Amino acid sequence: xxxxxxxxxxxxxxxxxxxFVGALQGGAQAAxxxxxxxxxxxxxxNGAYREAFDSTLPPWASGGSTEVTASFVPSISVMPVRPNxxxxxxxxxxxxxxxxxxxxxxxxxxxxxxxQFGAAPVYLDFRVKFDTMTxxxxxxxxxxxxxxxxxxxxAKLVAVHKDGSRTxxxxxxxxxxxxxxxxxYGTQFDVLMNDVPVFTGLSLKTxxxxxxxxxVSFNGTGLIDELYVSHGNPAYPGVMGAVPATxxxxxxxxxxxxxNWLANYFNDGRLSxxxxxGGFTSAQLDAAYLLGELGGDANTPVPVAYDFGISKIDMAxxxxxxxxxxxxxxxxxxxxxxxxxxxxxxxxxxGDGWTTLGxxxxxxxxxxxxxxxxxxxTIPEGGFTFFKPQIVP
Numbered sequence: 392x393x394x395x396x397x398x399x400x401x402x403x404x405x406x407x408x409x410x411f412v413g414a415l416q417g418g419a420q421a422a423x424x425x426x427x428x429x430x431x432x433x434x435x436x437n438g439a440y441r442e443a444f445d446s447t448l449p450p451w452a453s454g455g456s457t458e459v460t461a462s463f464v465p466s467i468s469v470m471p472v473r474p475n476x477x478x479x480x481x482x483x484x485x486x487x488x489x490x491x492x493x494x495x496x497x498x499x500x501x502x503x504x505x506x507q508f509g510a511a512p513v514y515l516d517f518r519v520k521f522d523t524m525t526x527x528x529x530x531x532x533x534x535x536x537x538x539x540x541x542x543x544x545x546a547k548l549v550a551v552h553k554d555g556s557r558t559x560x561x562x563x564x565x566x567x568x569x570x571x572x573x574x575x576y577g578t579q580f581d582v583l584m585n586d587v588p589v590f591t592g593l594s595l596k597t598x599x600x601x602x603x604x605x606x607v608s609f610n611g612t613g614l615i616d617e618l619y620v621s622h623g624n625p626a627y628p629g630v631m632g633a634v635p636a637t638x639x640x641x642x643x644x645x646x647x648x649x650x651n652w653l654a655n656y657f658n659d660g661r662l663s664x665x666x667x668x669g670g671f672t673s674a675q676l677d678a679a680y681l682l683g684e685l686g687g688d689a690n691t692p693v694p695v696a697y698d699f700g701i702s703k704i705d706m707a708x709x710x711x712x713x714x715x716x717x718x719x720x721x722x723x724x725x726x727x728x729x730x731x732x733x734x735x736x737x738x739x740x741x742g743d744g745w746t747t748l749g750x751x752x753x754x755x756x757x758x759x760x761x762x763x764x765x766x767x768x769t770i771p772e773g774g775f776t777f778f779k780p781q782i783v784p
Contacts, residue, residue, distance in 0.1 A: 460483060469567065538596060548584065681782045715763055719762055745779060
């Protein structure tokens with residue numbers, strides 16, 4: 392089985408230190424570490440795999456002369472201060488000196504299964520004190536990888552991607568610690584240094600299983616600390632699972648379901664931590680949650696224009712209806728699940744008021760394909776002849 396890995400690699404030179412994220416032979420069936428599938432939980436630290444290297448050397452790291460050393464990460468002004476504190480004060484770090492031995496921390500998800508980033512991003516985060524490379528990585532090391540990053544001989548960060556490599560214009564200081572974050576999502580990845588984007592929207596190489604992170608590997612020399620893997624952004628701009636306090640004009644009253652849904656937008660960058668919700672009423676925000684969509688942009692979200700109704704109805708019996716529903720959002724056919732069920736309303740005569748038909752509701756959230764979803768509803772006796780669907784929590 393292929394795996395996606397984070398590597399620190401020593402080439403055939405001295406004083407070389409780099410970071411690689413790739414896919415090598417291996418598997419996660421007997422995984423060393425578990426990455427939680429839910430990130431927006433309380434306490435926040437339960438939403439991430441974390442390794443502080445502050446006790447003994449983890450078994451997966453025992454290779455070469457790698458060791459946990461009493462060196463500690465100094466307080467560096469360029470290191471970001473984050474709203475959520477993932478680690479206690481650091482006393483030790485991982486000193487890597489593996490020569491040509493690769494140490495691998497295999498990962499699995501909780502519940503069991505691969506750690507995937509097709510539908511939700513995965514973040515790799517760590518503190519690192521870089522050594523520069525005196526030459527480019529051995530091309531053989533990049534076979535089957537999804538991406539790689541390392542520091543060139545002129546102290547510039549380099550990212551290897553599907554179409555080649557990209558070098559940052561600004562040299563970094565290899566004598567101080569840096570916070571590095573790799574965000575993998577779909578077919579792309581971003582690299583941030585001290586929470587500032589360096590590379591964005593680069594295409595992942597095609598090695599290994601698609602959309603899957605199965606291991607974190609290290610090879611080379613250098614110092615590493617506070618290794619973190621999660622679906623939650625380590626720089627999330629607020630309390631996990633809640634709307635950031637910095638958001639403007641937030642009208643929400645829909646409770647934890649709505650705020651948990653919105654948290655994903657702040658987590659993956661679809662919404663800014665200072666977004667202005669002035670265009671929403673509380674009812675409109677709850678409706679946006681049920682539809683599973685926002686309009687506008689990251690700074691100014693607005694309600695989504697939508698059209699919802701019945702496109703086809705068949706009466707299988709006096710108490711059974713087969714109804715095809717139609718839903719468009721932003722002028723396009725809706726595809727995928729929404730966050731609401733479909734409740735059927737009915738009336739006997741055209742001039743009557745609508746009555747909620749008890750039991751005539753989908754058992755779970757509705758799921759649309761190309762704007763259509765078909766369900767069978769059981770309706771009560773009594774001569775109901777007019778029907779209307781409603782999206783409900």
